[in-house]
Amino acid sequence: MPPILVTAADAAYYTGRPVGTIWRWASEGRIDRYGTGKSVRYNVAQLPAKTVDEWTGKVTLGDPPRLPEGARAA
Numbered sequence: 001m002p003p004i005l006v007t008a009a010d011a012a013y014y015t016g017r018p019v020g021t022i023w024r025w026a027s028e029g030r031i032d033r034y035g036t037g038k039s040v041r042y043n044v045a046q047l048p049a050k051t052v053d054e055w056t057g058k059v060t061l062g063d064p065p066r067l068p069e070g071a072r073a074a
Contacts, residue, residue: 003032003034003043003044003045004043004044004045005034005041005042005043005044006041006042006044007040007041007042008022008023008040008042011042011044011047014044014047014049014050015047015048015049015050015061015062016050016059016061017061022042022047024074025064025065026040026042027074028067028068028071028073028074029067029068029071030046030064030065030066030067030068031043031046031047031065032046046065047065048061048062048063048064048065049062050062
């Protein structure tokens with residue numbers, strides 16, 4: 001199955017995190033980057049989805065993607 005690719009803004013909305021976090025995860029190797037420059041896209045399957053409680057509206061963030069072996073967080 002081919003990856004479902006989204007922009008950094010869409011990835012940020014999906015995860016409930018800032019766009020800068022998506023960029024950092026990609027630079028750390030936690031998620032793959034497809035394309036270059038302004039056409040970069042990210043695979044939704046690699047992103048932790050946020051959940052929203054329909055009664056209270058409380059947002060719960062998923063665990064961040066794992067760092068690759070031997071990598072260090074920014």
